[in-house]
Amino acid sequence: MRLDFFRNSQLALGAISLILSSGLASAEVQHGIAMYGDPVLPPDFVSLPYAFPDAPKGGVIAAGEVGSFDSLNPYNDKGSVPWQLRFLTSESLMGRNYDEPFSLYGLLAESIEVGPNREWAEFTLRDAARFSDGSSVTIEDVMWSYETLGTQGHGRYRGLWGKIEKMEQTGPNKLKFTFTEDNRELALIVGMRPILKKAQWDGKDFSKSGIDVIPITTAPYVIGDYEAGRYVSLERDPDYWGKDLPLRRGTSNFDEIRMEFFGDGTGMFEAFKAGILNSNRETNIEKWDTQYGFPAVSAGEVVQSNIPHARPSGITGFAMNTRREMFADWRVRDALMHAFNFEYINEIVTGSKQSRITSYFSNSSLAMQDGPATGRVQALLEPFKDDLLPGTLDGYALPVSDGSERNRKNLRKAIALMEEAGYAIENGVMQNADGTPFAFELLLRKGNSEAEVIADTYVQALDRLGIKVTVQVMDSAAYQERTNAYDFDMTYYRRGLSLSPGNEQYNYWGTAGVETPSTRNWAGVNSPAVDAMIDAVLTSTSRDDFVAATRALDRLLTTGRYVIPFYQNTQSHLAHAKELKYPERIPTYGDWIVWQSELWWWADDLSPN
Structure with a gap:
């Protein structure tokens, strides 16, 4: 059709x-x-x-x-x-x-x-x-x-x-x-x-x-x-x-x-194959291409439909809670992003068939542009230049690995960033000057099997840096209670974004959400520049100003290194x-x-x- x-x-x-x-x-x-x-x-x-x-x-x-x-x-x-x-x-x-x-x-x-x-x-x-x-x-x-x-x-x-x-x-x-x-x-x-x-x-x-x-x-x-x-x-x-x-x-x-x-995605998929469910939304393109050959599909009783869209990618990945002292330093967050071997993980999970989220508004005209900030975007960011993180004004791109499991180059960079932040590997353990090990908990909701697979590979990479990660899987009610209270170190985070971002952006990344419970600001974004860009988005009276303000906001969020991005679905x-x-x-x-x-x-x- x-x-x-x-x-x-x-x-x-x-x-x-x-x-x-x-x-x-x-x-x-x-x-x-x-x-x-x-x-x-x-x-x-x-x-x-x-x-x-x-x-x-x-x-x-x-x-x-x-x-x-x-x-x-x-x-x-x-x-x-x-x-x-x-x-x-x-x-x-x-x-x-x-x-x-x-x-x-x-x-x-x-x-x-x-x-x-x-x-x-x-x-x-x-x-x-x-x-x-x-x-x-x-x-x-x-x-x-x-x-x-x-x-x-x-x-x-x-x-x-x-x-x-x-x-x-x-x-x-x-x-x-x-x-x-x-x-x-x-x-x-x-x-x-x-x-x-x-x-x-x-x-x-x-x-x-x-x-x-x-x-x-x-x-x-x-x-x-x-x-x-x-x-x-x-x-x-x-x-x-x-x-x-x-x-x-x-x-x-x-x-x-x-x-x-269902308790997990496997049980849900089996229920769909058995006809208990008559509709299933698949987010993994590798599975879409290889695991939908069961009898009902072959007989034409089940149809596969691909539905295009023109909305931003939004953000999906592991969010770091900057309310925690360990994640307050951007260099630590940057190190953990370098340790995340996206290219290798993407091959394992999707067969490298899905592209990475490159910024919060990627896949749209609202996304930050490559290279240095220019024109209206630069003018909006300039008043905050003394507090902006590296890459915001001069250009930024996510770390890219060679696709191998070892990810040596990026791990070396991660070690260097951790050292700049005051950590060093001693006897195989990443620790600060006081000898306190750098360790944290990765909180996941029960049933998110894809996130568990990604977490398993990521934890192994961090282990090579001497970083101990405990993966805690909780049922939906307990998970919601903890995330509403921001009681986590790192967790899976997904937030869809529209072609008309507005007041909801305060709920996602506004400074009020640092202390106020139950907002979507799980990462604890605490940035006057981010608040100012949201204000600029809301008070724009022309398309040019609106796009510039959103692109500036996208730069701040992306270079803030708050979330380690996964892949997107176009x-x-x-x-x-x-x-x-x-x-x-x-x-x-x-x-x-x-x-x-x-x-x-x-x-x-x-x-x-």
Whole structure:
């Protein structure tokens, strides 16, 4: 089949450029809002451009997850929750179009109005908006949701609340937010919070709820059957209030979305081969090429689909916790990066078929450029030049080995860097001047077999440097508890990034996350320059400034040597039952978040996707 991926790449780049180079949004009632300029879809759009409006309803999609869960409430910090729930069981005032870098269109709200400089945003709630129990969504529910999430909710929701100066009802169905700072993205972020039913939580402790209370929300799916730690079944609500909205036409097509949980990836793959699961996302291209010849594939009952995307690589690798004294010195982090023999590991794990992540925004126009910083990027970084690490201004690239197991050249460099940081090898042990051995724990989540394989090879390399590493594998709940508290030395870290980075960057690498628990700043990035570049990203009013600020941020993060990068996937690999179909047109973001769950459908005929 032919994949119409943005129709062609020049059109894609042209669309993004047009979006980002337009002027500020005007203060008028709008059906949607874009981070820059105007949203692409007109007020009378019928459906998302990558949806199939006439997709049939029915069928079941069953996919696996490695790990476990002990909570069904994705809105607080308690326990481990299936990650899909916060996307599939809740709705917000506005929803995204993943064919644009960052644009929102009316969902629970029918319109939005913003101030001339986006210093405020006002929403008009739809009269028809309903919760899954049939009751109306009210302004009171919306205001309660924002305050509760902002004060008692998960850490991901709390940052926004501190940037809202005032929240007020301005009409029977109107709600206005006034912001505390010049931050043009806040008008969009404020439209993306889940809306919960206030009455359900009367007399209950929202912050501590896990499986005892299943949240009533407004989404097309409700939580049906489940067994803690083993499976969750989401059932399509036949009375879903918003099924005819443009954002929802051709979406939420399955009668059931089933998530099965397994102790490790091997068990999950065997369940897929046995037909217990009918969809499997493969992240290892070597396995994709060599282990999908089982009978169901040969018989045509299972199809392999390659889904392209144009989003940044994000970062996947081993993060070093710079809150720990041992990792506070950049030379130590650099030494550990040199000891990581990517080329050899990549051959073992993927057959060298996947390229390395070279920076946080690699695989996109937002990535740092080769060589010295120039132009606007240099100007943004220059005020911080006295505190920048080597390579930030003059150019940086990750260490490259000769591909052999010994990695002698890079290990020699690692030893030299450790010596500069005050360490030396004595009697086969790397130690400081006081004779204290350099040793640390590498924390992994149970079931991440690929990370365990990589860790095993890496630990052997570090052993040759006299560095003792203890690999600690923990179940999902214990792992989440420790990472929320930053109670680790080094751990596996994965963070996807979009074509429109914004306020979430504070949560990923902002200095507030050094002390505040439950942020995504696991590495403990503590850099005024990073904060300033995030500010520059958020206050940019032109494409050139936005790109320059993001490239400068990318330089700071990459040269900070916070995460030892693995390989990236420039396309997704989905093996699935032949009856599982998807639209021919692939969104810019590709297989992103819940594209499969929301846009695919079940069809018994053999018609093409």
